[in-house]
Amino acid sequence: MDELAVLDDVELMGDGEQVVSFRIGDEILAVGVDTVYEIVRMREVTEVPQVPSYVHGVINLRGHIIPVINLRNRLGLEEVEETRSTRIIVVELGGESIGMVVDAVDEVVTVPTDAISPPSPVLISIDTDFVRGIARLEDRLIILLDVLKVTQFGAEGDGEEKPEALPAGDAAAAPAIEGGDEA
Amino acid sequence: MTDGFDMSEYLDVFLQEADDQLLTLEENMVKLEQEDAPQDVLQAIFRAAHTLKGASASMGFTQLAEVTHILENVLDALRNEQIKTSTDLVDATFKALDCMRALKEEAAQGVQGTVPDEVIQDTLTSLKTILAESQGDRMEAQEAGGGPVGMELAAHDMETISEAVERGYNVFQVHIKLKEGCPLKGIRAALIVNDMNDHGEVVKTAPPSEDLEEERFDHEFVALTVTQSTETEIMESVKKLAEIDEVSVEAVKADEVVAAQDKADDEAAEAADAAEAAVAAAAEEAGDPDVKPAAAAADAPAQQAQGGPSRQVATVRVNVEQLDNLMNYVAELVIDRTMLEQIRASLAQQRGTQDDIVARLEESVSGIRRRTTELQEEIMKARLLPIANVFNRFPRMVRDLAKKAGKEIDFQVSGGETELDRSVLEFIADPLIHILRNAVDHGIEPPDVREEAGKPRKGAVDLNARHEENHIVIEVTDDGRGIDPEKVKAAAIRRGQLTEEVAARMSRREVYDLIFAPGTSTADQITDVSGRGVGMDIVKTNIERLNGQIDIQSQVGVGTTMAVRLPLTLAIIQALMVSSRQRIYAIPLSAVEETERRPRSDVDTVRGRETITVRDKVIPLIDLSGALSYSREVPPPEESDQLYIVVVSVGEKLAGLIVDRLVGEQEVVIKSLGKFIGEIHGISGATILGDGTVALIVDVGALLNRVVDEIQQPALA
Numbered sequence: 001m002d003e004l005a006v007l008d009d010v011e012l013m014g015d016g017e018q019v020v021s022f023r024i025g026d027e028i029l030a031v032g033v034d035t036v037y038e039i040v041r042m043r044e045v046t047e048v049p050q051v052p053s054y055v056h057g058v059i060n061l062r063g064h065i066i067p068v069i070n071l072r073n074r075l076g077l078e079e080v081e082e083t084r085s086t087r088i089i090v091v092e093l094g095g096e097s098i099g100m101v102v103d104a105v106d107e108v109v110t111v112p113t114d115a116i117s118p119p120s121p122v123l124i125s126i127d128t129d130f131v132r133g134i135a136r137l138e139d140r141l142i143i144l145l146d147v148l149k150v151t152q153f154g155a156e157g158d159g160e161e162k163p164e165a166l167p168a169g170d171a172a173a174a175p176a177i178e179g180g181d182e183a
Numbered sequence: 184m185t186d187g188f189d190m191s192e193y194l195d196v197f198l199q200e201a202d203d204q205l206l207t208l209e210e211n212m213v214k215l216e217q218e219d220a221p222q223d224v225l226q227a228i229f230r231a232a233h234t235l236k237g238a239s240a241s242m243g244f245t246q247l248a249e250v251t252h253i254l255e256n257v258l259d260a261l262r263n264e265q266i267k268t269s270t271d272l273v274d275a276t277f278k279a280l281d282c283m284r285a286l287k288e289e290a291a292q293g294v295q296g297t298v299p300d301e302v303i304q305d306t307l308t309s310l311k312t313i314l315a316e317s318q319g320d321r322m323e324a325q326e327a328g329g330g331p332v333g334m335e336l337a338a339h340d341m342e343t344i345s346e347a348v349e350r351g352y353n354v355f356q357v358h359i360k361l362k363e364g365c366p367l368k369g370i371r372a373a374l375i376v377n378d379m380n381d382h383g384e385v386v387k388t389a390p391p392s393e394d395l396e397e398e399r400f401d402h403e404f405v406a407l408t409v410t411q412s413t414e415t416e417i418m419e420s421v422k423k424l425a426e427i428d429e430v431s432v433e434a435v436k437a438d439e440v441v442a443a444q445d446k447a448d449d450e451a452a453e454a455a456d457a458a459e460a461a462v463a464a465a466a467e468e469a470g471d472p473d474v475k476p477a478a479a480a481a482d483a484p485a486q487q488a489q490g491g492p493s494r495q496v497a498t499v500r501v502n503v504e505q506l507d508n509l510m511n512y513v514a515e516l517v518i519d520r521t522m523l524e525q526i527r528a529s530l531a532q533q534r535g536t537q538d539d540i541v542a543r544l545e546e547s548v549s550g551i552r553r554r555t556t557e558l559q560e561e562i563m564k565a566r567l568l569p570i571a572n573v574f575n576r577f578p579r580m581v582r583d584l585a586k587k588a589g590k591e592i593d594f595q596v597s598g599g600e601t602e603l604d605r606s607v608l609e610f611i612a613d614p615l616i617h618i619l620r621n622a623v624d625h626g627i628e629p630p631d632v633r634e635e636a637g638k639p640r641k642g643a644v645d646l647n648a649r650h651e652e653n654h655i656v657i658e659v660t661d662d663g664r665g666i667d668p669e670k671v672k673a674a675a676i677r678r679g680q681l682t683e684e685v686a687a688r689m690s691r692r693e694v695y696d697l698i699f700a701p702g703t704s705t706a707d708q709i710t711d712v713s714g715r716g717v718g719m720d721i722v723k724t725n726i727e728r729l730n731g732q733i734d735i736q737s738q739v740g741v742g743t744t745m746a747v748r749l750p751l752t753l754a755i756i757q758a759l760m761v762s763s764r765q766r767i768y769a770i771p772l773s774a775v776e777e778t779e780r781r782p783r784s785d786v787d788t789v790r791g792r793e794t795i796t797v798r799d800k801v802i803p804l805i806d807l808s809g810a811l812s813y814s815r816e817v818p819p820p821e822e823s824d825q826l827y828i829v830v831v832s833v834g835e836k837l838a839g840l841i842v843d844r845l846v847g848e849q850e851v852v853i854k855s856l857g858k859f860i861g862e863i864h865g866i867s868g869a870t871i872l873g874d875g876t877v878a879l880i881v882d883v884g885a886l887l888n889r890v891v892d893e894i895q896q897p898a899l900a
Contacts, residue, residue: 043875043876044875044876046766046869046876046877046878046879047766047813047815048856048860048863048866048879049811049812049813049814049863049865049866050811050812050813050863050864051814051860051863052814053814053815055860057877058856058857058860058869058877059877060514060518060871060875060876060877062511062512062514062515063510063511063512063513063514063515063871064511064854065854065855065856065857065869065871065877066857067856067857067859067860096857096858096859098859151859
């Protein structure tokens, strides 16, 4: 399901896709802006029993109970303590809202379609199964996350995480996009 | 159907309307047989048929329109006392109702031809046979007339007219006939009235304008207009509009209007007199001069005579989803409020509680607190529906069951106005059907048997609903043969459910519980046993699923009462909040028997499982967090000497849940964990706490089922 949102971007003058970029350790990842429902500050997550460890638990989002995925865990990265910049990106898929915990949210960028290449395990430290493509912008690489795969529950071996320690990327103190109404 | 006009978007509205009308028909048709057909019942039923006919014709559902039309004729004849109620008539009308339902269903599914032609023809024939009884051919007359178009004028209308006449204006009565089956006739009518208003002023319409707007008319209406234009001008102007079949304009002479007015006044006065007399009589009877409710009731006929709209509570239909959204917004408000409270607290720390800003903040925070609570309550109330929505179908059902079983039954329903949440409403119909069916089939004896026993031939079955605190209690009482505990026991022994010794020691209540045991449900067993129990285990399960209880009281030869007690809503439950391993849980209070604080030394180990003795019963202990199995284990708090145990039960199963701390009792709003998380064993949902965090709701039944089976339960309760 590769629905690249073709947006008219005046600056780039070409086919491109608007994405919300965020950080997990040193990597810059992104999800399509049209799947993002909301970005909120980290809040208390209630753990739920009998779920894979990457399911962090549930939160209350304006009276709705929504599940939250620990993206670090999901992508096979080491877990870190939450910081002031930790955010939950709430995506909407098939009418269900699902939150993903990320280290920090950067910005909304437009990625030209021709800058996107298929994922290569050489370039990135995360499981390419969850990657839709890699966008090369002038100064950085953006990993386009396959949100559908990430949020697919129990599809492929949803067993326990493999806690091999990867070097802990210090949560980048990037300027965060504040999630709307969250005080 | 009208050329290419897209009806699909009106279909939903039509179907909803049709459901309403069919329900009204059903409700009142049963009354036709019971009582001596009072006028208001006849009116209600006729009106429903009439509206449905019009609506289905305009939607192009011709078969439905036809059946309804003939039914309407029968009802009209009945209303005008040309025919009398009879079992045949009621049967025929019910047949028509079933046929109409089937046709409506066809419309809903968007299919055709599923209702066999013979069925429709058969229905029509039965109705026509009934009609044939009525002498003369008034049916035709009614057809041509298309409904009453009388016009009654209020005093201020009269003033307008006479003033207009004095000033030399013309007063016309304009009779408009829209094309049969014209869509959106309400809007058509409004357009026509508007058009006439361009020429002058429409003083009045018959039916009244609100009925026109809401399409509560056949396809004809009359408008009284005051204008400077001539008859022809009005005629030409109106005729230009679409979908008009016929227009006639008639000049009204002032004295005619006055005469009509006098007549209306007389009628109103008569009705008012009658009403007053009734009030006086009621007052006398009650021995109380202050008879407000009776007086209020007396207003109604007077108003009807005035031709005014009957009093209605102003309502709108609201999608349930919208109500749910509202609830969620309120919940979110509560969280914002909590934040405000925190801000106030830290501000108070900095500036002291005497500070002006702190005081003002406190004031508005407490204002918000009150408002949010009120808002929450109001929205909860908006979700409530009268139980009549379910009760309404029962009179017919009981009638049919009784007829089939050869019983005579007087079925009385009361408390239909009792309200409860729609979520509960959806689920209680089935259990109640079971209970009523049992009362009719097995409770009430055949007429001859009753007579021999010195009872009236007609058995009484009462269905009653009322509120008791936060619950609704629904009772089904019959004056039938009652449940014989000895027979129930004997049958249970025969089936090997009990030993004779156990049976001998059983209390009456315990015996009744046997009725709900699975296996008591095969029909033949029941009939010899106790005359009860068809699917009673299912009834009990369903009611317990709704956090409700069922209770039986019975006396042999006198009758049986089954009382169902249900929470008003499924969305909110009373819960005991507990903490275990730093996690907060809600345990439904309906499952909590008691809480105990016991020294650890009280714990015994039976077959490798920890147990404790509570009130002489050995019950298994379950460590709440441990039983749920989390992927991240939190170590238990340091071993303390004392254990908090929440004794929970489902049916006769008991167990003790070990928790770290009791937090308190509170009402919680139940929410689902969503599709992504799915079913979690031992957790039935989640709720949002006052501080905005989420707590899980414990599914006591699931936890117990798994654990209790592993340990021998002491003798069956």
